[in-house]
Amino acid sequence: MGIETIINLSLLTLLALSAIVLMRLQNLLAVVLLSGIYSLLSAGLFVSLDAVDVAFTEAAVGAGLTTILLLGAIAIIGKEQTVSRHGKLLPLVVIAITASALIYGTLDMPIFGDPTAPIHAYVAPRYLFQSGEEIGIPNVVTSVLASYRGYDTLGEVAVVFTAAIGVLLLLGKPNK
Amino acid sequence: MSKKISLILRQTCNLIIPAVLLYALYVQFHGDYGPGGGFQAGVIFAAAVILYTLVHGREKAQRIFPASIIRIFVALGLLLYAAVGVITMVMGGNFLDYSVLLHAPQHAQHLGIFVIELGVGVTVAAVMIIIFYALDEYSD
Amino acid sequence: MLADYYNYWVVIILMMIGFYIVISDANLIKKIIGLTIFQTSVFILFISMGKVDGGTAPILVDTLTVYSNPLPHVLILTAIVVGVATTALGLAIIARIHRAYGSVDENVIHAQDEKQEKA
Numbered sequence: 001m002g003i004e005t006i007i008n009l010s011l012l013t014l015l016a017l018s019a020i021v022l023m024r025l026q027n028l029l030a031v032v033l034l035s036g037i038y039s040l041l042s043a044g045l046f047v048s049l050d051a052v053d054v055a056f057t058e059a060a061v062g063a064g065l066t067t068i069l070l071l072g073a074i075a076i077i078g079k080e081q082t083v084s085r086h087g088k089l090l091p092l093v094v095i096a097i098t099a100s101a102l103i104y105g106t107l108d109m110p111i112f113g114d115p116t117a118p119i120h121a122y123v124a125p126r127y128l129f130q131s132g133e134e135i136g137i138p139n140v141v142t143s144v145l146a147s148y149r150g151y152d153t154l155g156e157v158a159v160v161f162t163a164a165i166g167v168l169l170l171l172g173k174p175n176k
Numbered sequence: 177m178s179k180k181i182s183l184i185l186r187q188t189c190n191l192i193i194p195a196v197l198l199y200a201l202y203v204q205f206h207g208d209y210g211p212g213g214g215f216q217a218g219v220i221f222a223a224a225v226i227l228y229t230l231v232h233g234r235e236k237a238q239r240i241f242p243a244s245i246i247r248i249f250v251a252l253g254l255l256l257y258a259a260v261g262v263i264t265m266v267m268g269g270n271f272l273d274y275s276v277l278l279h280a281p282q283h284a285q286h287l288g289i290f291v292i293e294l295g296v297g298v299t300v301a302a303v304m305i306i307i308f309y310a311l312d313e314y315s316d
Numbered sequence: 317m318l319a320d321y322y323n324y325w326v327v328i329i330l331m332m333i334g335f336y337i338v339i340s341d342a343n344l345i346k347k348i349i350g351l352t353i354f355q356t357s358v359f360i361l362f363i364s365m366g367k368v369d370g371g372t373a374p375i376l377v378d379t380l381t382v383y384s385n386p387l388p389h390v391l392i393l394t395a396i397v398v399g400v401a402t403t404a405l406g407l408a409i410i411a412r413i414h415r416a417y418g419s420v421d422e423n424v425i426h427a428q429d430e431k432q433e434k435a
Contacts, residue, residue, distance in 0.1 A: 050384035072311040091340040111320035113369035136282035150272040163401035
């Protein structure tokens with residue numbers, strides 16, 4: 001087992017542990033701060049899975065901004081909130097069924113890190129081996145994001161824009 | 177959130193904030209060569225402004241980044257992005273096909289990516305700042 | 317066997333924990349956090365599928381030839397930013413609910429609604 005595998009496995013285990021603690025915690029402030037740690041752990045995992053751009057975004061957005069926004073929301077509603085639960089049995093049955101169906105599904109998937117998996121067969125080689133000539137910038141993620149899939153990114157920016165409009169409509173005051 | 181906070185905390189943040197803003201610009205314009213790009217840069221820029229707001233209070237922050245101007249930037253970034261698409265169409269290419277912008281296709285791609293990443297960065301930064309302002313105002 | 321599928325199984329565990337929080341917890345803020353856990357698990361699933369053994373980050377260098385698949389990275393990169401925007405929208409709705417009901421607990425809100433219907 002290489003060092004990369006060990007890092008990968010231990011980060012995944014830590015993620016699962018922090019999620020289990022998150023599930024059991026009742027104090028809202030602690031839940032929010034732990035969810036920031038959870039995001040930072042997943043950013044670390046993304047680095048070990050070669051997704052540096054994603055890790056960068058997750059660290060800035062998940063660990064930074066989301067935590068700040070959640071803290072802002074807690075400042076509005078006050079942290080002395082009762083945390084009650086619905087029944088435990090029905091949700092447990094539902095997730096047990098869903099989980100077993102999903103685990104059955106993973107057995108059909110290509111094993112982790114397999115270079116012959118179908119996902120690597122079609123557009124990925126073109127992006128990796130021709131973007132250097134076609135676009136001329138080293139970061140393939142940026143070429144795909146901004147050029148090959150520019151239309152897609154335009155849509156994503158429009159979604160972010162729409163979310164801002166929604167928040168302003170819900171919370172904003174009329175312009176002075 | 178306008179309570180006076182300790183001098184040390186305030187001065188440390190004053191030291192950090194310019195560095196964070198500069199780093200946001202680095203991430204924005206270096207996204208072609210290393211990890212980074214408009215999305216990350218926008219979020220980092222917004223984080224600096226949010227830190228300033230947390231430390232110095234909303235009133236002082238809004239003197240530098242007024243909400244009315246940030247609101248305009250929310251739309252401006254998206255419009256910049258879409259405008260690049262329209263310009264490429266006018267110049268005879270497909271929507272967002274940057275190759276027609278300049279004579280050499282590679283230079284044109286560089287230019288197109290640079291401008292649309294700028295648009296993404298502006299919109300994301302403005303959206304995050306405006307959302308934080310809205311939550312902050314609502315909590316009073 | 318374990319290392320081959322470990323990523324996928326941890327993803328499923330995280331996904332189910334997020335799902336469990338969403339359906340079993342009555343506090344709306346905690347539901348939002350459950351949703352972000354669910355979301356992160358989907359991100360990890362996509363990024364795991366893009367990983368190639370012995371590959372490196374998809375930034376082109378002359379000395380390397382094996383890179384991980386950049387396509388999932390692009391999809392997830394934008395999804396993260398859209399995710400925070402939608403989380404903010406959810407929080408805004410929760411803030412309005414809190415103003416209308418004085419609580420963010422689903423059970424309390426339901427009880428108030430039922431009382432209003434009877435009156």
